Amino acid sequence: MTENIHITERVGTGAATPALTRVAIIGATGYSGAELAEILKRHPHVQVTGLFGSEFQMDSLAEAAPEAVFLAVPNEVSAHLAPKLIEAGMRVIDLSGAFRLRDENLYPRWYGFTHESPELLEEAVYGLTEWCNGELKKARLVANPGCYPTSVLLALRPIMYLIDRGQPVICDSKSGVSGAGKKSDLAFSFSELFGNFKAYGVGQHRHEPEIRQGLHLGDRATLVFVPHLLPTVRGILSTIHVGFTRPITPGEMEQIYAASYANAPFVKVLPPGQLPELKNVVNKPHAEIGYQLLQGGRRAVIVSVIDNLLKGAASQAVQNFNRMYGYPETEGLGQ
Ligand SMILES: NC(=O)c1ccc[n+]([C@@H]2O[C@H](COP(=O)([O-])OP(=O)(O)OC[C@H]3O[C@@H](n4cnc5c(N)ncnc54)[C@H](OP(=O)(O)O)[C@@H]3O)[C@@H](O)[C@H]2O)c1
Numbered sequence: 001m002t003e004n005i006h007i008t009e010r011v012g013t014g015a016a017t018p019a020l021t022r023v024a025i026i027g028a029t030g031y032s033g034a035e036l037a038e039i040l041k042r043h044p045h046v047q048v049t050g051l052f053g054s055e056f057q058m059d060s061l062a063e064a065a066p067e068a069v070f071l072a073v074p075n076e077v078s079a080h081l082a083p084k085l086i087e088a089g090m091r092v093i094d095l096s097g098a099f100r101l102r103d104e105n106l107y108p109r110w111y112g113f114t115h116e117s118p119e120l121l122e123e124a125v126y127g128l129t130e131w132c133n134g135e136l137k138k139a140r141l142v143a144n145p146g147c148y149p150t151s152v153l154l155a156l157r158p159i160m161y162l163i164d165r166g167q168p169v170i171c172d173s174k175s176g177v178s179g180a181g182k183k184s185d186l187a188f189s190f191s192e193l194f195g196n197f198k199a200y201g202v203g204q205h206r207h208e209p210e211i212r213q214g215l216h217l218g219d220r221a222t223l224v225f226v227p228h229l230l231p232t233v234r235g236i237l238s239t240i241h242v243g244f245t246r247p248i249t250p251g252e253m254e255q256i257y258a259a260s261y262a263n264a265p266f267v268k269v270l271p272p273g274q275l276p277e278l279k280n281v282v283n284k285p286h287a288e289i290g291y292q293l294l295q296g297g298r299r300a301v302i303v304s305v306i307d308n309l310l311k312g313a314a315s316q317a318v319q320n321f322n323r324m325y326g327y328p329e330t331e332g333l334g335q
Helices: 031-041 058-064 075-087 106-111 118-123 147-162 207-214 250-261 314-325
Strands: 021-026 046-052 068-071 091-094 141-143 169-175 223-229 236-243 267-269 287-294 299-306
Touching: 021 031, 021 058, 031 046, 031 068, 031 314, 046 058, 068 075, 068 314, 075 091, 075 118, 091 314, 106 207, 141 314, 147 169, 147 207, 147 223, 147 236, 147 250, 147 287, 147 299, 207 223, 250 267, 250 287
Parallel strands: 021 046, 021 068, 068 091, 091 141, 169 223, 267 287
Antiparallel strands: 169 236, 236 299, 287 299
16 A cells, blocks of 8 residues: 655655645555555646655655645644644645544543644534535645544434434444554454454544534433454444434435435445445445335434545545635546
């Protein structure tokens, strides 16, 4: 995934073609940064002027003079860098979780640090692209959603108004190992993963408050989020269980999802009773959603699949970039 990236490589630093937007990626040597670099390289309206790894220096970035910077770095690095870049007049699309939560008080517990720039938490646009309206156009800072939250929020947002908040919303999510980034750790080694499958981080995963926030569940409704580690490289499959306040028909579900995603080139909703598989989305920039109604339409199981490195990270970041700069949403994404 990272083989074509040379760290601190600057590409085309000569005179910019006016029609192109100059962009840089910090974290281009990581899994999601490398995917971003691949997409942006073939984007017809982009000039990639800087690709940086952890040896990144502000001076080198200034030399690359990007208008927009993608941050594909650890949370604390983004939290520290983004304010400086914004102050220098750059627009930032942050793939980390550093600006996703509105409430600064959640950062010490879920992210292990005190936020340096709480004022930016209010300003940041949460970039679940299909649920953004005009706000990306003017955004200085976009908080690209987490991979698990992308799979869950795309599936549940359309039907939230039908959900019985007295019953738990259960999100049983499974991710390939690339979700953890390229760091080496015993838990992610071949011999620990191959032929294995396990749940982890129950009640402790930092995507839980992001999902709660994204579903507007408040503090009291029960959200059960159980992440699992799949012995595969990429892809997320979330199996979501909900109860409704009244019986829903398959035709009604079909209409609700169709209305929500009629103009969404990267969300495909399957007909009632058809459930998507991981292989439908691996290496692809779109999400797929399917559902099965149960108990006469009083409950539903919804299955949502994405590629964690694309719709869960890099391709969604480019969708957001396209909207920020007024390019067609599909530009660079092969649709
Ligand atoms: N993996 C996913 O599925 C996924 C999905 C959504 C969001 N994200 C988020 O996206 C971000 C990147 O994730 P990843 O999985 O791509 O990580 P990764 O594979 O571990 O790569 C991390 C990148 O950050 C760079 N880096 C580390 N410390 C740095 C520093 N102090 N200054 C500048 N660059 C630094 C690394 O450079 P070196 O190579 O030089 O060490 C590398 O390019 C994380 O915040 C992650 O939570 C990941």
